[in-house]
Amino acid sequence: MKYLLCLLLVISFPSLAKETIVFGVHSTTAPLEWRDNGVDQGFHVELMNSIGHLLDRPIMVRRKTFQQLMTDMHDIHSPIDVVAVVSPINKRRELSQSDPIYATHAKAFTLQGEDYIDNWSDLAGKRVAVKTGAFVDVFLRDQPQDFTQVKVDLYETGFQKLITKEVDVVLAENFVARRLQPKYPSVRSASDALIFGAFTFVSHPKDAALLHEINDALRQLKISGEYDRLVNKWFGMGREKFDITSTHKKMLILSIVISIISAIGMLYTISVSRSLKFRSEALALELQQREMAEQKIRSLSHQFQAVLNGIPHGMTIFDKQMQCLWSNDNNQLLSHSKLHCVDGTPFDLATSVKSVITSKKSFIADMGYLAQYWQMQIHPITDEQAVVLLEENTEQQHLRQANDEASRLASLGELSAGIAHEINNPTGIIIHSIALFSEAMKDLQPAADYYQQQNPFWLVAGLDPQAAFAEISHSTEVVEESAKRISRIVNDLKRYALPNLASNHQAIGLNEVVQVAQRLTANQLKRYQVRIELAEPSPKINGDAQQLHQVMINLIQNACHATPPGDGVILIKTFSTDTAAGISVQDNGSGMDKATLKRITEPFFTTRRSHGGSGLGLSVCSRILKEHHGHMKVTSTVNEGSCFSLTFSLLVQEGLDASPMTDSNRQEHTNNDSKELNP
Structure with missing residues (x-):
């Protein structure tokens, strides 16, 4: 019976008696070449099967590691006839190669938060992981770069070394990196394509005739459109995908054919084929259910990760051995040497985390880093883990300090x-x-x-x-x-x-305020060139004349102190608009820088301490202006002078119209520094 079965198979499938092409593969994931439930499939496998169909030769898939396949290709006695590898564009390997099959590229991958890599010069001085024998390795043999190559057996080994910081960068092929990145979320793409390559079939030089036949078949597939169909099937949606259902259908058809052929002498094969059919359907249903469950889990995981990554504050989970279990990448400050407690004492993260895990009590403290303030919170979440929260509160600290100062x-x-x-x-x-x-x-x-x-x-x-x-x-x-x-x-x-004295205000003219202040400071003003420009009629406001006299006297005295006698010019004028009235005092003295301009109304701040200044003049003026609901604008330029402009609400009386200033009374001021005060 056994011999009869073998005879039937040879008669039914004469191609099995022909010379078989052994196709070596090494990848275990879609879309290039992979295996699921013992069935080899993928773009390369299906393309090679199509080539075998055209050549009328059976294809046998043999799985080995990438390094073993490269060794076989250099061994004249190797049982492997053909493998699919990537070669850099414009550079051929030592072995015989077919026409390009499919384009790909390699680029740099780093940890989250590292700088973007624009070109090869950005890799200078770094430790770069390169897979031995891969097309990146082949390219770099003739293109030496200014970085240290760290050879690894697999791209995944390179990613693991990147996580442990044994290397700084991994140069990885695109398809493999896309598969690995979901397993290593802290690794990100850090460059555009640095090396372009193409998949080709490679064989030992002794098989040059075979490779020539494969090339002819490959060209026929491209002309017929079969090659485009395979490309669209495996790469058309822009993602890794596979089609187990079609494979199972082919297996089912093959089982039915074998069952019909062997039905003459073997009824037992019918039950085997039916069992295989039922098993295939059950597997397909189970796979569909698992895919749906995995899709839901991935969706929930991505949503949860997006929420955590969207939190603007740093969040990190540590175990008792201070291993980082998870982080939203906002934790770079935790290990900084300049992070300290606000009281000046140094901060040790490891000691604090271990203390929280041991005592089961939360730790909350305010921290300082350069000119910033942060709130550190450490909370226990399990028996062996703690979460560290870091939130910036610089603005709250400044408000607290301002409140204390007030x-x-x-x-x-x-x-x-x-x-x-x-x-x-x-x-x-x-x-x-x-x-x-x-x-x-x-x-x-x-x-x-x-x-x-x-x-x-x-x-x-x-x-x-x-x-x-x-x-x-x-x-x-x-x-x-x-x-x-x-x-x-x-x-x-x-x-x-003094408290607010606004209840004593009455109608007063600003021209009279200027004239009184001029008379009271006449002894000081006689050493300067003084120009008085008064608007007519005199602008009226509601206020206390004595208090405004004090403001004007203070501004005139400040102008005298800042202006050299003889050449000093002091311009005092009043003005009005439809709704406002004001006084300005301008000088061509020493002026003020930005730092002084910001502090001129602070109590006890003065630049004339050695000359008897008390630092209270402009503070009192600011208070008086507040009582009069007015505001003061100060413009100043160092070595050019200053201008103090006081503006009040205009008081319009019956029969008296306060007209705005004429063009002849206007004067433009150009200043680099200015400060507007609203008391």
Whole structure:
């Protein structure tokens, strides 16, 4: 019976008696060449079967590793006739090659977060994994590059070395990398194509005639359209795919044919073929169900990963051995040496994580990194794992500091009012006493003159009486001036701490405010070129004249301090629009830089501390402007001058129309630095 079966097979399939082509393959995944349930399939396998059909020769698939196949191709006694490999474009291997079958390419792959690689020069100095014998390796033999090659047996070995940071870059072929990337989510494509290649059939030179026949058959398949059909089947959808159903149908047809042939003498084969059919259908149904389940799991996994990756804060899971189990790639700061606690103490991530896992208690602390602030949270999630959350809170820290600063300034204002009251009492006594001394010296002068006539050698404090009285008079003036200066500083402090006095406001003219301030500062202004431009009629606002006098006096004095006498020009003018009125004070003095401009209204900030400045003038002005619902715009350029412009709401009275300034009164100001203050 056994001999009868063999005879029937030889009669039915005469091709089995012909010389068989042994096709060596090494890949185990779609779409190129792979095996499922013992059935070899894929683009290369099906293409070689089509070539065998044209050559009327059977094809036998033999599976070996890539390195074994390359060794066989160089062995004249090898049982392998043909293999499919990739060769770089414009470079042929030492072995015999067919026409190109299908194009591919290789590019660089790195860990997430690494720099993009634009060309070969970006690989200089790096450790690059290259698969031994692959087309990338063949290309680099004649194209030496300025990097260190790390030879690996498989591309997957290169990816594993990349994860453990034994290499910096992997140069991998496109089809294999697409298959491996889902298994290694932390690896990403980091370049465009660096090497272009093409799949070809390769054989030992002794099989040159066979390869010539394969080339002729390959060209016929391309002309007939069969090659395009295979390409569209395996690559047309742009993804890896396979068709087990068609394979099972072919197996079923073959089983039926064999069953019919052997039915003459073997009824047993019928039951075997039926069993095979039922088993195939069951496998197809099971495979379909598994594919649906895997698709749902992948979809849920991708959604969960997308949600976690979308979180803007760093999230990392560690085990007790400080191995990173998962991260959304926002954890680079955790291992930075400059990350520290806000109190200045160093931070040790490993110690903190192990303490949280051991104690089962969460750890929350504020951290600092350069000029940024972060909140660190470590929570236990299992007996051996903890999740680390890192959230930036620089803005919250700045707001907290600003609130603390405002509280200190408020306390300083309350304290300054009490200090001012205590200082005013002795200052008043000094001023009153000095006035008494001045009057007494005037009355004593005639008596001193008469006594000197009687006693020419009389001395006062070791000085001639006239010189002594002049020195006493000068000292009295100095003491009185110093006491008044103390009084002015105290009044500034009191003004800074005073509550809102808007209830005392009334209609006032800005021209009168300027004229009063000019008269009060006439002694200082006489050393400068002063120009006054007043809008007519005088713009009216609702306010306190005395407070506005104080603001104008302060701005005029500041302009005098910043402007050199003689060549200094100070322009003071009033202006109005349909809804607003204002005053501007402009000088051509030393100006201010950006850093000074930002702080001019801070209490006690002054650039004239050595000349007796208290730093309260513009602070008080800012408070007064706030009470008058006005605002101040400051423009300044170093070594060119400054311009202070005060703007208020215009008060329009019946029968009085405040007209805007004419073109002749307007003056353009060009400044590099400016600050607009809304008290």
